[in-house]
Amino acid sequence: MAAPLAFEQPSIDKAWQAFLQHIPVFVVIYLGTLVFTMLGFAIYFGIVLIAAGASGGNSDAALSLATALGQIAQFPFSLITSLLSVLIVAVPALFYEQGEVVTIGAAWQLVIGRFWRYLLAGVFFSVVMTIGFLFCILPGIAVALVTPVYVNRIFVTEMTIGEAFSQSFQIVYRSENGLSFVGLEVLTGLFAGFLTLLTCGLGAFVFVPMASFYLQNVAYNRGLLR
DSSP, rough: OOOOOSSSSOOHHHHHHHEEETTTHHHHHHHHHHHHHHHHHHHHHHHHHHHHHHHTTTOHHHHHHHHHHHHHHHHHHHHHHHHHHHHHHHHHHHHHHSSOOOOOOHHHHHHHHHHHHHHHHHHHHHHHHHHHHHSSSSHHHHHHHHHHHHHHHHHHHHOHHHHHHHHHHHHHHHTTHHHHHHHHHHHHHHHHHHHHHTTTTTTHHHHHHHHHHHHHHHHHHHOOOO
16 A cells, blocks of 8 residues: 555646755766666777778778677666666655665665566566657557556566556556546656657656656556556
Protein backbone atom coordinates (compact mmCIF):
# COMPACT_ATOMS: atom_id res chain seq x y z
CA MET A 1 0.00 0.00 0.00
CA ALA A 2 1.36 3.40 -0.98
CA ALA A 3 1.95 6.23 1.49
CA PRO A 4 -1.06 8.43 2.38
CA LEU A 5 0.43 11.45 0.58
CA ALA A 6 0.19 9.54 -2.71
CA PHE A 7 -3.62 9.72 -2.57
CA GLU A 8 -3.83 13.45 -1.86
CA GLN A 9 -5.23 15.78 -4.50
CA PRO A 10 -2.44 16.42 -7.01
CA SER A 11 -1.33 19.95 -7.81
CA ILE A 12 1.53 21.78 -9.48
CA ASP A 13 2.57 23.23 -6.13
CA LYS A 14 2.86 19.74 -4.58
CA ALA A 15 4.89 18.55 -7.55
CA TRP A 16 7.16 21.57 -7.14
CA GLN A 17 7.65 20.93 -3.43
CA ALA A 18 8.42 17.27 -4.09
CA PHE A 19 10.97 18.28 -6.71
CA LEU A 20 12.66 20.70 -4.32
CA GLN A 21 13.03 17.91 -1.76
CA HIS A 22 14.75 15.73 -4.34
CA ILE A 23 17.10 18.25 -5.97
CA PRO A 24 20.27 16.47 -4.68
CA VAL A 25 19.34 13.11 -6.21
CA PHE A 26 18.31 14.72 -9.52
CA VAL A 27 21.59 16.64 -9.69
CA VAL A 28 23.45 13.34 -9.33
CA ILE A 29 21.24 11.73 -12.00
CA TYR A 30 21.90 14.57 -14.44
CA LEU A 31 25.64 14.65 -13.76
CA GLY A 32 25.90 10.87 -14.02
CA THR A 33 24.03 10.92 -17.33
CA LEU A 34 26.32 13.64 -18.65
CA VAL A 35 29.50 11.86 -17.55
CA PHE A 36 28.58 8.48 -19.01
CA THR A 37 27.33 10.09 -22.23
CA MET A 38 30.62 11.95 -22.65
CA LEU A 39 32.64 8.82 -21.86
CA GLY A 40 30.69 6.86 -24.46
CA PHE A 41 31.25 9.49 -27.15
CA ALA A 42 34.94 9.83 -26.20
CA ILE A 43 35.50 6.10 -26.61
CA TYR A 44 33.57 6.04 -29.88
CA PHE A 45 35.46 8.94 -31.46
CA GLY A 46 38.74 7.67 -30.00
CA ILE A 47 38.39 4.34 -31.78
CA VAL A 48 37.39 6.05 -35.04
CA LEU A 49 40.28 8.54 -34.89
CA ILE A 50 42.84 5.86 -34.09
CA ALA A 51 41.61 3.77 -37.03
CA ALA A 52 41.64 6.82 -39.31
CA GLY A 53 45.20 7.62 -38.28
CA ALA A 54 46.39 4.05 -38.69
CA SER A 55 44.88 3.75 -42.17
CA GLY A 56 45.87 7.24 -43.24
CA GLY A 57 42.21 7.99 -43.86
CA ASN A 58 42.35 6.05 -47.11
CA SER A 59 40.66 2.80 -46.12
CA ASP A 60 36.86 2.86 -46.11
CA ALA A 61 36.79 -0.71 -44.81
CA ALA A 62 38.95 0.20 -41.81
CA LEU A 63 36.83 3.23 -41.01
CA SER A 64 33.63 1.21 -41.29
CA LEU A 65 35.03 -1.43 -38.96
CA ALA A 66 36.20 1.23 -36.50
CA THR A 67 32.75 2.85 -36.55
CA ALA A 68 31.11 -0.48 -35.78
CA LEU A 69 33.60 -1.22 -32.97
CA GLY A 70 33.07 2.28 -31.58
CA GLN A 71 29.33 1.79 -31.48
CA ILE A 72 29.75 -1.56 -29.71
CA ALA A 73 32.12 0.00 -27.16
CA GLN A 74 29.70 2.89 -26.65
CA PHE A 75 26.69 0.62 -26.10
CA PRO A 76 27.29 -0.18 -22.38
CA PHE A 77 27.51 3.53 -21.62
CA SER A 78 24.25 4.11 -23.49
CA LEU A 79 22.56 1.45 -21.35
CA ILE A 80 23.78 3.10 -18.14
CA THR A 81 22.62 6.56 -19.24
CA SER A 82 19.23 5.11 -20.15
CA LEU A 83 18.93 3.51 -16.71
CA LEU A 84 19.87 6.80 -15.04
CA SER A 85 17.25 8.61 -17.14
CA VAL A 86 14.57 6.16 -15.98
CA LEU A 87 15.28 7.25 -12.40
CA ILE A 88 13.60 10.56 -13.25
CA VAL A 89 10.34 8.58 -13.25
CA ALA A 90 11.37 5.97 -10.68
CA VAL A 91 12.29 8.45 -7.93
CA PRO A 92 8.76 9.98 -7.86
CA ALA A 93 7.27 6.46 -7.89
CA LEU A 94 9.36 5.47 -4.87
CA PHE A 95 8.61 8.74 -3.09
CA TYR A 96 4.84 8.22 -3.26
CA GLU A 97 5.10 4.52 -2.51
CA GLN A 98 7.27 4.92 0.58
CA GLY A 99 6.30 8.42 1.70
CA GLU A 100 9.94 9.35 2.26
CA VAL A 101 12.40 11.51 0.36
CA VAL A 102 14.60 9.35 -1.86
CA THR A 103 18.21 10.12 -0.99
CA ILE A 104 21.25 9.74 -3.22
CA GLY A 105 22.37 6.73 -1.18
CA ALA A 106 18.95 5.06 -1.41
CA ALA A 107 18.80 5.57 -5.18
CA TRP A 108 22.31 4.17 -5.58
CA GLN A 109 21.60 1.10 -3.48
CA LEU A 110 18.37 0.54 -5.38
CA VAL A 111 20.04 0.58 -8.79
CA ILE A 112 23.04 -1.52 -7.77
CA GLY A 113 20.94 -4.02 -5.83
CA ARG A 114 18.60 -4.80 -8.72
CA PHE A 115 20.65 -3.61 -11.66
CA TRP A 116 19.84 -6.47 -14.01
CA ARG A 117 16.11 -6.33 -13.32
CA TYR A 118 15.93 -2.65 -14.22
CA LEU A 119 18.26 -3.00 -17.18
CA LEU A 120 16.31 -5.91 -18.67
CA ALA A 121 13.00 -4.13 -17.99
CA GLY A 122 14.29 -1.11 -19.89
CA VAL A 123 15.55 -3.17 -22.80
CA PHE A 124 12.27 -5.07 -23.00
CA PHE A 125 10.22 -1.87 -22.96
CA SER A 126 12.42 -0.20 -25.57
CA VAL A 127 12.17 -3.19 -27.91
CA VAL A 128 8.38 -3.38 -27.59
CA MET A 129 8.02 0.37 -28.13
CA THR A 130 10.32 0.29 -31.17
CA ILE A 131 8.32 -2.54 -32.70
CA GLY A 132 5.18 -0.52 -32.01
CA PHE A 133 6.56 2.50 -33.84
CA LEU A 134 7.50 0.33 -36.80
CA PHE A 135 3.86 -0.74 -37.10
CA CYS A 136 1.99 2.44 -38.02
CA ILE A 137 3.50 4.52 -35.15
CA LEU A 138 0.30 4.52 -33.05
CA PRO A 139 1.10 1.23 -31.23
CA GLY A 140 4.44 2.73 -30.26
CA ILE A 141 2.74 5.82 -28.87
CA ALA A 142 0.32 3.60 -26.95
CA VAL A 143 3.24 1.75 -25.38
CA ALA A 144 5.09 4.97 -24.54
CA LEU A 145 2.06 6.31 -22.67
CA VAL A 146 2.15 3.48 -20.13
CA THR A 147 5.69 4.49 -19.06
CA PRO A 148 4.76 6.09 -15.68
CA VAL A 149 2.75 3.07 -14.61
CA TYR A 150 5.22 0.52 -15.99
CA VAL A 151 8.20 2.13 -14.24
CA ASN A 152 6.19 2.24 -11.02
CA ARG A 153 5.36 -1.46 -11.22
CA ILE A 154 8.97 -2.38 -11.98
CA PHE A 155 10.46 -0.35 -9.13
CA VAL A 156 7.92 -0.76 -6.33
CA THR A 157 6.61 -4.31 -6.84
CA GLU A 158 8.03 -7.81 -7.20
CA MET A 159 6.18 -8.51 -10.44
CA THR A 160 8.05 -10.07 -13.31
CA ILE A 161 8.80 -7.79 -16.25
CA GLY A 162 6.06 -9.41 -18.31
CA GLU A 163 3.51 -9.11 -15.51
CA ALA A 164 4.43 -5.46 -14.92
CA PHE A 165 4.01 -4.63 -18.60
CA SER A 166 0.72 -6.50 -18.91
CA GLN A 167 -0.76 -4.92 -15.79
CA SER A 168 0.40 -1.47 -16.87
CA PHE A 169 -1.42 -1.83 -20.17
CA GLN A 170 -4.59 -2.99 -18.42
CA ILE A 171 -4.42 -0.15 -15.90
CA VAL A 172 -3.96 2.55 -18.51
CA TYR A 173 -6.30 1.32 -21.24
CA ARG A 174 -8.91 -0.82 -19.48
CA SER A 175 -9.49 0.79 -16.09
CA GLU A 176 -12.19 3.36 -15.38
CA ASN A 177 -9.88 6.37 -15.14
CA GLY A 178 -7.20 5.10 -17.50
CA LEU A 179 -8.05 7.13 -20.59
CA SER A 180 -8.48 10.34 -18.60
CA PHE A 181 -5.00 9.67 -17.19
CA VAL A 182 -3.66 9.32 -20.74
CA GLY A 183 -5.25 12.63 -21.69
CA LEU A 184 -3.73 14.35 -18.68
CA GLU A 185 -0.40 12.69 -19.40
CA VAL A 186 -0.39 14.12 -22.93
CA LEU A 187 -1.36 17.60 -21.73
CA THR A 188 1.31 17.49 -19.02
CA GLY A 189 3.91 16.42 -21.56
CA LEU A 190 2.94 19.18 -23.96
CA PHE A 191 3.01 21.79 -21.20
CA ALA A 192 6.42 20.62 -19.95
CA GLY A 193 7.70 20.57 -23.52
CA PHE A 194 6.44 24.10 -24.17
CA LEU A 195 8.09 25.46 -21.03
CA THR A 196 11.29 23.62 -21.95
CA LEU A 197 11.31 25.33 -25.35
CA LEU A 198 10.74 28.72 -23.75
CA THR A 199 13.80 28.19 -21.56
CA CYS A 200 16.03 26.95 -24.43
CA GLY A 201 16.00 23.41 -23.06
CA LEU A 202 17.24 24.24 -19.58
CA GLY A 203 13.75 24.00 -18.12
CA ALA A 204 13.72 20.25 -18.81
CA PHE A 205 15.88 19.76 -15.71
CA VAL A 206 12.96 21.06 -13.64
CA PHE A 207 9.78 20.53 -15.61
CA VAL A 208 10.34 16.87 -16.55
CA PRO A 209 10.83 15.72 -12.92
CA MET A 210 7.90 17.89 -11.83
CA ALA A 211 5.73 16.24 -14.49
CA SER A 212 6.82 12.83 -13.19
CA PHE A 213 5.87 13.70 -9.61
CA TYR A 214 2.55 15.11 -10.75
CA LEU A 215 1.61 12.09 -12.88
CA GLN A 216 2.55 9.57 -10.20
CA ASN A 217 0.37 11.50 -7.74
CA VAL A 218 -2.49 11.55 -10.26
CA ALA A 219 -2.19 7.80 -10.88
CA TYR A 220 -2.49 7.06 -7.16
CA ASN A 221 -5.19 9.65 -6.55
CA ARG A 222 -7.40 8.26 -9.32
CA GLY A 223 -7.00 4.69 -8.18
CA LEU A 224 -4.82 3.46 -11.05
CA LEU A 225 -2.09 2.59 -8.59
CA ARG A 226 -2.53 1.40 -5.02
